[in-house]
Amino acid sequence: MKLLIIEDDASLSEIMCRALRSEGYVVECAATFFDANDKIAGYSYDCILLDIMLPDGNGLKLLEHIKALDKGDRVIIISARDSIDDKVAGLDLGADDYLAKPFYMAELSARIKSVLRRGSAAVSKQMSAGNIELSIDSRRVAVDGSDVPLLKKEFDILLYFMQRPGHIVDKAVLAESVWGDHIDAADNFQFVYAQIKNLRKRLADAGATYNVKAVYGFGYKFCEVEL
Amino acid sequence: MKLLNTVLARLAVALLPILALWSVIFYFAMVEEINDETDDSLEGYAELIIRRTLAGRELPAVGDGSNNSYTLEFLGHNTAVVPSMQYSDSLVYIHEKKETEPARVLTAHFADAEGAMYRLLVTMPTFEREDLLSSVFWHILALFLAVVLTIFLATIFVFHRSMRPLYGLLGWLEQYTPGKGVSNFPASPSVVEFRKLIDSARATITRAESHFEQQKQFIGNASHELQTPLAVLGNRIEWMLDNTALSDEQAVELNKMQQALRRLVRLNRTLLLLAKIDNGQFPDVTDVNIAALIRDEAEIYAEIYATRGIECVVDLPQSLVLRMNEELAAILVTNLLKNAFLHSPNGGKISIYVTGGTLFFTNSGSEPLDSTRLFHRFYKQGKTGSTGLGLALVGSIARSYNMNISYSFEAGNHIFAVCR
Numbered sequence: 141m142k143l144l145i146i147e148d149d150a151s152l153s154e155i156m157c158r159a160l161r162s163e164g165y166v167v168e169c170a171a172t173f174f175d176a177n178d179k180i181a182g183y184s185y186d187c188i189l190l191d192i193m194l195p196d197g198n199g200l201k202l203l204e205h206i207k208a209l210d211k212g213d214r215v216i217i218i219s220a221r222d223s224i225d226d227k228v229a230g231l232d233l234g235a236d237d238y239l240a241k242p243f244y245m246a247e248l249s250a251r252i253k254s255v256l257r258r259g260s261a262a263v264s265k266q267m268s269a270g271n272i273e274l275s276i277d278s279r280r281v282a283v284d285g286s287d288v289p290l291l292k293k294e295f296d297i298l299l300y301f302m303q304r305p306g307h308i309v310d311k312a313v314l315a316e317s318v319w320g321d322h323i324d325a326a327d328n329f330q331f332v333y334a335q336i337k338n339l340r341k342r343l344a345d346a347g348a349t350y351n352v353k354a355v356y357g358f359g360y361k362f363c364e365v366e367l
Numbered sequence: 368m369k370l371l372n373t374v375l376a377r378l379a380v381a382l383l384p385i386l387a388l389w390s391v392i393f394y395f396a397m398v399e400e401i402n403d404e405t406d407d408s409l410e411g412y413a414e415l416i417i418r419r420t421l422a423g424r425e426l427p428a429v430g431d432g433s434n435n436s437y438t439l440e441f442l443g444h445n446t447a448v449v450p451s452m453q454y455s456d457s458l459v460y461i462h463e464k465k466e467t468e469p470a471r472v473l474t475a476h477f478a479d480a481e482g483a484m485y486r487l488l489v490t491m492p493t494f495e496r497e498d499l500l501s502s503v504f505w506h507i508l509a510l511f512l513a514v515v516l517t518i519f520l521a522t523i524f525v526f527h528r529s530m531r532p533l534y535g536l537l538g539w540l541e542q543y544t545p546g547k548g549v550s551n552f553p554a555s556p557s558v559v560e561f562r563k564l565i566d567s568a569r570a571t572i573t574r575a576e577s578h579f580e581q582q583k584q585f586i587g588n589a590s591h592e593l594q595t596p597l598a599v600l601g602n603r604i605e606w607m608l609d610n611t612a613l614s615d616e617q618a619v620e621l622n623k624m625q626q627a628l629r630r631l632v633r634l635n636r637t638l639l640l641l642a643k644i645d646n647g648q649f650p651d652v653t654d655v656n657i658a659a660l661i662r663d664e665a666e667i668y669a670e671i672y673a674t675r676g677i678e679c680v681v682d683l684p685q686s687l688v689l690r691m692n693e694e695l696a697a698i699l700v701t702n703l704l705k706n707a708f709l710h711s712p713n714g715g716k717i718s719i720y721v722t723g724g725t726l727f728f729t730n731s732g733s734e735p736l737d738s739t740r741l742f743h744r745f746y747k748q749g750k751t752g753s754t755g756l757g758l759a760l761v762g763s764i765a766r767s768y769n770m771n772i773s774y775s776f777e778a779g780n781h782i783f784a785v786c787r
Contacts, residue, residue: 149595149596149599151599152595152598152599152602155599155602155603155606156602158606159602159605159606159609159610162610193591220591220592220594220595221591222594222636222639223643223648224694240594241594241595241597241598242594242595242597242598242600242601242602242632243598243601243602244601244602244605245602245605245606245609246605246609293670306609307605307609308605308608308609310622310625312626312629313629319667319671321701322664322667322668322671322701322705323671330673330674331670331671331672331673331674334673334674355618356608356613356615356618356619356622357615357619358618358619358622359608359622
């Protein structure tokens, strides 16, 4: 899978590049409008990560250009602007997703996977890890082919982890992404512990080969169960 | 006091002594003129008597209806008196009228051919000074009022005509709100002073507008510019946690950095949001069912705070529609609810209800909060970790929809009331 990062900040571009390469992607970077324009015209990418606020030109023009070339490149907009209007404008122009800065690498990685999955219609909305099968549309989880009933929030948490296998997820970040803006930094995370506890028990009881593991006392990691 | 009234009052005050002085001069001039005429007439009459006396003819009868009277006195020969004529004012008794009246008296001394001296006193009743005085007073007063009224009417007319540019500018300034630009600004008039006033007002407001614009852009840009370095920091810490071998101690340190960073991100995002609300960047309005929104959100909070044993009672009608921006409605409700849950003691009670068009959020608490600073940015009471911007957001949203939000503390309950 080949990705293009169009981002003018060298440090951000470099860490994104490094993180995505470590996940097995082929990654190229462009820092300016013209550089990006050349690469888009000359090559084809599976997914383009586009910062729409470039110093020498509007990133939205690049997006129009990408769509005009019609090579089927997927586009995720990365923007410092975080408002519904900007999102709608970006998505209207044909972007596949919109991610506001600052973002978590795990989040970006999950969005890329999700966008790429949309490209291959056959396997869409279906995820797996070890013997766990998760269907996003029907909200069903199966271990070794047999259904595991999960409560709504448990399903949301599992989905979040399956999109980020191997990443350390802070309980506060998990809480924020599952419960949204309702979470405040002043909160304790009792409700997260409770939900995770239930989810782990259900997966373990079903004999899943992947499960949520507590790390460093503050986070969780979705990884293969060590026997 | 209005400028016009001030001008009129001052005019009236200035006119008063001028007209008073003028009326005094007028009175004396009139008295002088009347005396002059009377004296002429007295002199004629005296001459008639003197001529008849000297000719030895019959003298005019006294009391012929002219109210004139005279006395002729023979002074004899060889007196020291020289022929003369003197005018004076005195009072005489008039028989026909049976009253004493002011009169002009001519005292004449004359000699006949033999050198015998006579003294002639001719009296002619004239005007009464008091009558004249009061008559002059009332006429002057009437004149004064007429003059003042005329001047006032003329002034009002002229004033409105010539002050039009000033009132145009005042009217414009009254409807002016910062950030709305200088459209429909009054045109420069031909009067030099007004042109200078309006031109400098326009220049000042244009400058203020550009400062306002720059400040708005600065807040927005500063917050946006922060997003990229924040992303770099966060992603690099995340990389270390995910991809390098760390001791537990190092990992905990990195996690603490992440926590601080998350607070920074949250602060920055909220400040941006506040700036956008204050700039009116949420123009889309729809009918939002606040009751449904509150029920949904309250359910989520009850789940999050399940361990704290807080009882949350939502007593709202099925539908409670407010016309506002959907996103802002959610922010308003979430922050009021979050605030209630966050600041309730364990086992406390929250109730949300509507009375007489006012929406109440109450939660148990121990001490009243400082209601003057409650809706200010970064006001925090006790709890650490919160941004101190939640209620500032609520206040800002309420302001942008001209809603009134108030806080009070009654019987161990914090009460937030929102009304249109």
